Amino acid sequence: MSTVLVTGGAGFIGSHTCVELLDAGFNIIVLDNFSNSKPESLRRIEKISGKSFKFYEADLLDLDAVNRVFDENPEIDAVIHFAGLKAVGESVSKPVEYYHNNITGTLMLIKAMRTHNVKRIVFSSSATVYGVNNPVPYVETMPTNSSTNPYGYTKVMIEQILKDVYAADNEWSISLLRYFNPIGAHSSGLIGEDPNGIPNNLFPYIQQVATGKREFLGVFGNDYDTPDGTGVRDYIHVVDLAKGHLCAVKYVMEHKGVEAVNLGTGKGSSVLDVLHAFEKACGKELPYKIMPRRAGDIDCYYAAPTKAKELFNWEAKYTIDDMCRDGWNFARQNPDGYGEG
Numbered sequence: 199m200s201t202v203l204v205t206g207g208a209g210f211i212g213s214h215t216c217v218e219l220l221d222a223g224f225n226i227i228v229l230d231n232f233s234n235s236k237p238e239s240l241r242r243i244e245k246i247s248g249k250s251f252k253f254y255e256a257d258l259l260d261l262d263a264v265n266r267v268f269d270e271n272p273e274i275d276a277v278i279h280f281a282g283l284k285a286v287g288e289s290v291s292k293p294v295e296y297y298h299n300n301i302t303g304t305l306m307l308i309k310a311m312r313t314h315n316v317k318r319i320v321f322s323s324s325a326t327v328y329g330v331n332n333p334v335p336y337v338e339t340m341p342t343n344s345s346t347n348p349y350g351y352t353k354v355m356i357e358q359i360l361k362d363v364y365a366a367d368n369e370w371s372i373s374l375l376r377y378f379n380p381i382g383a384h385s386s387g388l389i390g391e392d393p394n395g396i397p398n399n400l401f402p403y404i405q406q407v408a409t410g411k412r413e414f415l416g417v418f419g420n421d422y423d424t425p426d427g428t429g430v431r432d433y434i435h436v437v438d439l440a441k442g443h444l445c446a447v448k449y450v451m452e453h454k455g456v457e458a459v460n461l462g463t464g465k466g467s468s469v470l471d472v473l474h475a476f477e478k479a480c481g482k483e484l485p486y487k488i489m490p491r492r493a494g495d496i497d498c499y500y501a502a503p504t505k506a507k508e509l510f511n512w513e514a515k516y517t518i519d520d521m522c523r524d525g526w527n528f529a530r531q532n533p534d535g536y537g538e539g
């Protein structure tokens with residue numbers, strides 16, 4: 199069976215993807231520097247899958263270390279590349295760190311892949327590449343040359359780098375997966391979203407209100423042009439997203455070329471929709487306060503999911519209620535996330 203190197207495999211989406219790969223019979227090797235994850239998540243992957251796998255604590259900026267992974271594992275057939283900094287707000291205050299870590303790190307990975315003749319990659323991109331001027335629902339053929347923050351620009355630039363890599367060598371097979379808003383957790387409750395510090399994103403913040411770690415949810419604006427005035431996004435269950443990666447890695451094993459693919463449900467939910475769905479899941483009222491809008495937010499976006507269905511025969515199956523049920527199950531069992539371990 200094929201072997202896949204998963205960079206950032208200890209992270210939220212990476213860990214759920216590792217479980218799906220192992221369950222599908224792939225061999226995996228994980229590379230992670232734990233800058234935004236913990237070793238405990240690797241132990242949880244093994245517990246869920248009942249399988250063990252090789253792991254390297256390494257930073258993509260260390261080219262010697264990355265080359266060593268490929269030297270020691272010549273059986274690597276493809277790479278799924280999650281590793282990268284991803285906090286939008288932080289990227290505005292630390293642009294140099296974001297460009298260096300995300301772009302130079304990706305260039306080191308591509309150089310090591312080329313040296314070892316590994317030319318299949320699935321890249322963790324984001325709906326943020328669509329910027330603020332495209333109409334919704336977002337379609338893959340729309341222009342993606344602008345963003346509102348350095349984090350988003352790293353995704354725009356890395357997509358361009360990968361398109362240029364293919365233009366220079368048509369032996370490459372590249373899948374650019376544009377995520378919308380991944381939330382939820384594995385049904386076991388053993389893995390889920392465990393951000394360091396105060397959560398930037400809506401769902402982990404709601405989880406922490408439900409466990410009592412946060413006093414209330416601040417709703418960033420209720421005067422948007424949406425049904426209830428709060429921001430609308432395309433929330434997708436992290437397990438649906440992980441299964442989309444499984445389809446993408448199977449696709450790159452069989453095809454050459456570059457394909458950008460949306461991974462979203464095609465449905466929009468508001469902040470209050472998610473909050474009330476979570477209240478239903480946890481069986482208690484969750485306090486919230488309307489706050490001023492957050493800089494950089496837009497009213498509404500969601501995916502056109504047609505291409506993923508046509509190319510991968512993939513579509514999202516879980517509902518917002520499923521996402522909240524599973525997210526609460528993880529939070530309830532892990533009120534302090536993965537702890538310090």
Ligand code: WQD
Pocket residue numbers: 284286323324325326377378379380398399400401403415416417418419428429430431469492495
């Ligand atoms: C969702 C909605 C907020 C927090 C970001 C990145 C995107 C991707 C997903 C990486 C918005 C509102 C939020 C809170 C709130 N990340 N909100 N109170 O901004 O849609 O997307 O994460 O790929 O690239 O841009 O996600 O969860 O931060 O916000 O009211 O405490 O929830 O205003 O309407 P976002 P989010």
